[in-house]
Structures are given as C-alpha cells and as structure tokens.
Amino acid sequence: MEPLEIAQKIKERFPEEVKDIREFRGQVSVTVKRERIVEICRWLHDEPELDFDMLKDLCGVDYLGKKPIRFEVVYTLYSMNHHHMIRLKAEVPEEDPEIDSVIEVWRGADWHERECYDMFGIKFRGHPDLRRILLPEDWEGHPLRKDYPEKGPEKEWKGFQDVLDTARRLQEYVWKG
C-alpha cells in the first residue's frame, strides 16, 4: 500500500489522534497524540491489511524551541508481507515526559526505549526494565537533549574520578625497568 494511503487509513480509524500528515521524499510521517499510542500500534500490527510486524527503529527527537511540544518519539514501522513503511511520531511534552511502552506489541522495542530514556529522559510506562543502557547508572542528565552541552557536563562524572584514582594507585606496579 502507498504510504499516503496508510496515513489516510490511520486518520480514518483514529480521527481524534492524528494531528499531522507530512510527506518528504516519498516517506510519510504521521504525528499522533501520545495518549492512545499503544492502541494505535496494536491496531497497525494486527490489522491484516497493514500488518506492520516489524519495528525497524524507535528513537527520540528533541525540538527545543522549534515546536510547541518539545519531544517526539519516532516509530519506523515496516511490514514484511506487504512491503510498506510508515513513520509514526508521538508528541511528548516537556513537563511530563512519559509515554506508554509498545514492548507488548514489538519485543524489539525493549532496548530502543531504554536508550530513549537514557538519552532524552522520556519515561516509558509499562516497560519491565527501564534502566539507563549506554551511560553509567549514576550519570546525571540526558545527553541528547538540546540543552545538554556538547562538550559534556560542568561537573565530571564521579565514576571518572574513581578511574583516575585507581590508575594512580596502580602506578606503583608499573615496571620501571
């Protein structure tokens, strides 16, 4: 099915939820509200005509100062049988960065959601094991947010000091020849 047709179908089924449909270079993004995201995903997955059985990618985007609602969670979906794709974007406001987890629909969402939490601080309700994944568990801040400085935080991560201390302590074992 053509991507625009799919977008129309979503709009027919969930007229209240769909906020925007946009096409760029043959790829269509459908922006939806976050409240019924699991229901929408479940429907996209189960509907035989659409049959989106694969979650290719899930990631967050921070539109600080560019859009009224700051965060977006982007779902790239693909159907093996029908060979079509669609991009779903759920808006997540800054003051309450939470959205329901789609792990029940696609198991593959597990680590993607953890990464999104790690990088953007968006909480996924219903995720069984929402921990930081790429950064240490005691890291402060969420690096891919636009207000996070590119050169790193002001204060050094405290684990880094431990590493330096250990390295200094081990200096005495260095072979001096």
Place this chain on the structure above:
Amino acid sequence: MERVEKPLQTKEITLNMGPQHPSTHGVLRLVLELDGETVVKCTPYVGYLHRGIEKLSEGMTYMQALPLTDRLDYISSMANNVGYCLAVERLFGIEAPERAKFIRTMVCEMTRISSHIIWLGTHALDLGAMTPFLYSFREREWILDLFEKLCGARLTVSYPRIGGVRNDVSQEFLDSLYKFTEEFPRRIEEYETLIDQNRIWLKRTKGIGVISAEEAINWGLTGPTLRGSGVNYDIRKKFPYDAYDRVEFDVPLGKNGDVYDRYRCRMEELRQSTRIIRQCIEKLPEGPIMAPDAPKFTLPPKDRVLADMESLIHHFVLITKGPMAAPEGEIYVATEVPKGELGFYIVSDGTGRPYRMRVRAPSFVHASVLPRLCEGGLVADVIANIGTIDIVLGECDR
C-alpha cells in the same frame, strides 16, 4: 553400605562474564544466573564503548560527520560510509553517477567478505576450532591490502563521498580484485572442509539458539541473523540502492533458525558477494565518479583547488560557511551492511548540519535478543549465541 541421606546442596550462582572476555568480541558484559550448567537469567550490559556519535554529529556539517561513521562498525567501515552517504544524498535529492554506484557496490561487497570471514574465524575459534581463524585472516589481509591500494587506508577508510566516491579505481586494482574473485571460491571450500562436516562443530551449532521466523521479526532482527530463520528479507533486494538492481545474486536462506543455519547463510553470502564483485568489475561503466552538483557538499580535489577558480571558491565557501543548507525534512534510509540493517534517520532543520542523526545499529538490536537466545540453554552455548548474532560493540554503543 551406608546411604547418603542428605541430598546434594544446590544453589543458583551469579557469574559475571566480561567486559573483558575473549569471546564477547569487544566490551560486552553479561551477568549470568546459573542453576548448575543451565542459564536461568542473562542480563547484557552495553555502553562501554559509547562515544556519543549521535551527539557529536549534531555539531558537524554533513561532510564532517562522515568519518564518524567509520567508527561505528569498524570492521565494515566502507558499508557504513555508503549507508550514511546514501542517506544524505537522499536528503539533498542528489544521486551518484553510474560509475560511482558500481564502485560502491563493489567495495560494499568486499567489506561484507572481510566482515564475514572475521566472523567465521572468531566464531569458530570460540567454539574450539582454531584453524579457520588462521586461514580466514589470510584472506582478510588480502582484502585490506586491496583497500589500501584503493584509498590508502585499511580499516577506517572514509572512501565514499556524498555524491560519489573519493577517487577513481585503477586498472591495477581491478585486475588484482578480479584475481581475488577467481581464487576466493576455492578458499571458501577450504574453510568448509575444515568445519562443515566436523562432528564437534555440528553438535555445538545444530539446534542451539533457535529462534522462529515470527519471533525474529518481532524482535527486529535483520541480516543473516534473520535470514537464518528463513525470512526472505534483504534490503539489497527489497529496497535496491546503488547498483544492486543491476547485478544478479541470490539471497541464501536458512530453515531452522539455529546457529548452524546462520553459519550456512553467511557462508553462502560469501559466494554471492564474490559473484556481485565479479559482475561489478565486468559491468563497470565509464564516466564521472562525482555527482555534478556534489561540489556544493564535498571538498573538491586539492590539485583542482590550486588550478581553477571555481574549485577554489567552492573550497573556500565550504570551509568558511559550511555546505549548502539541506532542505527541511526527515529521512530514514537503510542499507544492508554485513551485520544487518543499518539505518540512518536524519532530521534536517534547513541548515548545513544535521539537527538529529539517529543510527539504527543492527548490533544494538541483535545484542538485545541475547537473553532470549541464552536463557534455558547451557552456559557453554552462551558463547555460540554471542558469536552467531555477529555483533560489534562499536556499533552497538555508538
């Protein structure tokens, strides 16, 4: 004789494996809860190699971010570069010329061969077969020498450019590559005589780490890891890019979705890649290697900058002002790299730098499926499972 009344005391133990462990192929840490030899729970920890490539690229121009993609999957850097270039080309709406497309296809397949033979060598080494490792690295050296001849670098090549490739291929390079494709099928047979019918190899791979087709799709697996379960999904066929729609090749499929079938898939892919390279050399068209509007994005060659005005202006503008602004929009472009599907999701806000660049790394997704493969199996099979999903932690952690 007196019977021992007291039963044997058993308790679950927790075993920490990695981050420094030869079979984890990098810095992957697994915490295994064991009941005797059975794995009850497996928790992978990743992120030891996190360098913040996604954040770094937000501050760079599209051209500058190219070398970062080398450092994702560092044993198949050429394929990553091509994936990134294709995504940016699609965003800008330009297309590489025919000759560049064939060259890219050719080098991508060379990378596939080199990545798969590293996988074969190390995977077999982990499972106790030492010899394939020595043989496979001999052929890998051959390919790396060819890369060196082509662009001067062996591992982090940065050879493809937005809108084409950096330099043209020489006849000498093509001749020695052709010789490689003549010789390589015999070498594949050599590897197969070593392990294909080996009883220990079969016992350690058949029926281990089984995942059904439906489940594999639900987990988001791609590449040979998915095709081992019999799913015919190859981006080179489904969304042809570069010259893949003009060469003939088959997509090898497995049936049972176990370690052995995935091994067979990759071995057959080696043969298919050789076939593709051969066709690329035979069909290589004459012509330019850069898209006509590429100077707006990519630095012109240095000798031209010193000789003609136009190039000097382009060079100056590119360095001082950055490249021409990309149109506003967002794009997801996927390519088939040796590990699976490498996707670049680029959000452009209409400037010369990516607003957000997301890398959908196959290794990240594949590492997440490890608990599913390991739990309920034996602790010795954890090694087989790590090998079979073919992960590189540089790409997993980004």
